[in-house]
Amino acid sequence: MDATDHLKASLEAAVALANATGAESNQGRAREALDQATVEAVLRLTTNQPLSIDEVAVGEFATGGEQIYRALVLLAEEETDAAASALNALLASTRAAPMLRRHPESAWHLHFASEGVSVATGWLAEFGTAAAMLLGSDELDRLRSCAAGRCDNIFLDATRNHRQRFCSTACQNRTKVAAFRSRGTQT
Ligand SMILES: [Zn+2]
Numbered sequence: 003m004d005a006t007d008h009l010k011a012s013l014e015a016a017v018a019l020a021n022a023t024g025a026e027s028n029q030g031r032a033r034e035a036l037d038q039a040t041v042e043a044v045l046r047l048t049t050n051q052p053l054s055i056d057e058v059a060v061g062e063f064a065t066g067g068e069q070i071y072r073a074l075v076l077l078a079e080e081e082t083d084a085a086a087s088a089l090n091a092l093l094a095s096t097r098a099a100p101m102l103r104r105h106p107e108s109a110w111h112l113h114f115a116s117e118g119v120s121v122a123t124g125w126l127a128e129f130g131t132a133a134a135m136l137l138g139s140d141e142l143d144r145l146r147s148c149a150a151g152r153c154d155n156i157f158l159d160a161t162r163n164h165r166q167r168f169c170s171t172a173c174q175n176r177t178k179v180a181a182f183r184s185r186g187t188q189t
């Protein structure tokens with residue numbers, strides 16, 4: 003994993019947390035309250051270090067995740083100035099600061115958690131940094147909103163031709179079925 007891959011993984015995690023906390027509907031279902039298992043699944047996208055996520059941390063992730071969601075939606079809508087303000091606010095409130103770290107059996111890599119902040123704040127600092135690095139990068143036009151009904155997820159287009167319209171195959175299939183049904187009723 004190189005330095006860029008590390009931040010890409012954090013960006014994937016940031017998007018997952020944003021959807022879990024900010025999107026009103028995920029893939030056709032109303033969003034559920036954030037819980038410990040979801041936070042851990044999000045963090046597993048970017049770390050294999052041991053995790054300690056308690057109820058307080060879940061609350062912090064919920065608040066920070068909503069902020070990230072709003073910023074990413076603004077970015078996807080090309081409201082770049084407003085997105086930059088929102089991300090700057092998050093970077094300031096989480097006291098994001100680059101610091102090289104090394105865990106047992108890992109190479110040196112950048113962390114963004116300031117000394118003394120909570121576990122959740124440290125992660126939110128990293129997610130905010132990963133989202134902020136989208137600005138001015140080629141990755142930015144890969145960020146978009148899911149085109150399916152009843153899904154407010156944002157996603158990073160992983161296809162070569164930049165044609166992905168849905169956050170997931172679940173949303174793609176649901177949309178196909180809906181289109182097929184509406185054709186059926188017209189005849
Ligand atoms: Zn690390």
Ligand SMILES: [Zn+2]
Nearest residue numbers: 148153169173
């Ligand atoms: Zn979707």
